[in-house]
Amino acid sequence: MLDDPTGFLRWLAAARQQGCVCFDDVDVAQVFAIAAVAALARQDGAAPLRLEPAASTGAGRFAHAMGIAEVVRGAEERLPSERDRSVTLTRVRGRGPWESISERIVGLLLPAPRPPAADLFYHVIVELLRNVGQHSNDALGGIVAAQINDGGPYQGAPALQVVVVDNGIGVFEALRHMRPSIATPGEALVRALEPHVSGAFPEGESGSGENAGLGLFVISEMAKETDGRLLLASRGASYFLDRSRSPDSQPVITNGDAPDYPGTLVVFETALGHVGSFDGIMAHIRDLAAQRTPKRITYRWLRFEPAPPGVHRILVGVASEDTAAAAAFAQSVLAPRLVRREPVVLDFGTIRVTTQSFLHALLHEAVRLAWALRVPVHVANASPAVRAQLELVEGYSLGG
Ligand SMILES: Nc1ncnc2c1ncn2[C@@H]1O[C@H](COP(=O)(O)OP(=O)(O)OP(=O)(O)O)[C@@H](O)[C@H]1O
Ligand SMILES: [Mg+2]
Known part of the structure; x- marks a missing residue:
């Protein structure tokens, strides 16, 4: 159990030495332990650990219920x-x-x-x-x-x-x-x-x-x-x-x-x-990160107040949560607009929550361009957590 990770790693070290894992002597194993064993027992790996099926213990039954046999086989x-x-x-x-x-x-x-x-x-x-x-x-x-x-x-x-x-x-x-x-x-x-x-x-x-x-x-x-x-x-x-x-x-x-x-x-x-509150946690993390990022920012070009009328609006939901799509979109749509000095509105209307990596892929280069060329990127409909993350990206992208 996660109460005692060292105990688990010691048990695993002994099993690795024998080249074989057996759940015979284990009553309870949490999912982290089953996954750690499964990774080492993957049969398409270089030197897989042997798994002894042990249906007699709680841990053995749980490992099977978790699909360890299929994952180790790597069939599909x-x-x-x-x-x-x-x-x-x-x-x-x-x-x-x-x-x-x-x-x-x-x-x-x-x-x-x-x-x-x-x-x-x-x-x-x-x-x-x-x-x-x-x-x-x-x-x-x-x-x-x-x-x-x-x-x-x-x-x-x-x-x-x-x-x-x-x-x-x-x-x-x-x-x-x-x-x-x-x-x-x-x-x-x-x-x-x-x-x-x-x-x-x-x-x-x-x-x-x-x-x-x-x-x-x-x-x-x-x-x-x-x-x-x-x-x-x-x-x-x-x-x-x-x-x-x-x-x-x-x-x-x-x-x-x-x-x-x-x-x-x-x-x-x-x-x-x-x-x-997820919003509260993200705001706290933004503040912590900001304290640790070099401060070289004199002016911010991500704008959270309403954009002037007529500015081109882009619905961010189109790129959804896919980081690769966000990076491609940043390169093919966002960057060329900023280079032409055309301000944009990024509308987060359909996005409830997003990851740091998605916003990074979307905006790391864009906020640097916006800053260098003095073109605002307006943000509309961002939830408090998304706004905190956007401010985080702007902080470190300009800071370094
Ligand atoms: N599973 C892993 N295997 C090997 N190295 C890892 C692994 N996870 C993290 N690291 C190392 O730790 C570093 C820090 O990871 P972290 O997730 O904090 O940042 P990152 O992945 O570099 O950037 P970001 O997560 O912001 O995209 C990584 O750059 C990598 O060198
Ligand atoms: Mg990472």
Whole structure:
């Protein structure tokens, strides 16, 4: 269980040494543990762990209900489905479809009327799946799963746990080329949680076309804001923040001195009742990030007051939640208009909630163009959370 990630990693290390995982001696295993095992047992992997079917224990039965046999076989890519308040293990390969899978998982566990926790978990899952696709180098991709726990220690405060896991190069390896000052895997995990630390662009900058170095920062702040838990175990190091028992507790970090995970294992868990307002959480994260972004802005060109009449209006919903579509749209429609010095209105009317990565793809270059050419980009109908995220993008895009 997530109460004791080191205990789990130790158990897994012993199993890896034997080359075989058996759930015979395990009564209870949460979904994160099942996913972490499944990734290592994928038969199309280089040296898969052998899985001994153990239908005799609770953990063995749960692993089967979660579809471990199918995922390990990798027969066909299956969509997530729900079983008893858990979402089955799903392989996600390459560069997508991160948004639709995340939406499906959230919809299965938190059906309408959509609670604020649904927006939060949607964010977390998209960002973690993007990281696997963009940084892990795992040819098999990642595995995602989720579970609502409401028994035992969760009695009276049901919590949603999501896991995203890969067997790729790990955070240290992914970061060290752009950040040569990072000396150890443990340091890499701590730095990866800071804003604008990324393997995609060098120190001192605040973003590239695809990345802002914000995904893990936002996720860790979400864990803190909701008194949740975040586990990151990645080749040589682990980071575990557990705010569920005490709101002041500090993360426990291991670096070479404890069992690790051969790849990157990320688990996020928070009590559903702790997610009060998604808008409030995003506004808080915007303010935190703004304090950490270099201040070089003299004038802002994202405008939230009503646009003058006659300005060309673009409905952002057209590009929906698809990051690739947003990037293509930014390049083919937005940038040429700004270069021609034509102001635009971006109308977020049909967008309820959006991810940081989507807005980054849409606007990172656009706000820099708007600033350089002094052309306003007006924003209409943005929800408070979307506005907070837009201000965040403008802050760091101009700052770096
Ligand atoms: N699954 C992973 N495998 C390997 N490295 C990872 C993984 N997830 C994150 N990282 C490393 O941690 C860095 C920080 O991740 P984070 O999500 O915070 O930022 P980003 O992905 O670079 O940018 P953004 O999320 O804003 O698009 C990444 O740039 C990458 O170097
Ligand atoms: Mg990321």
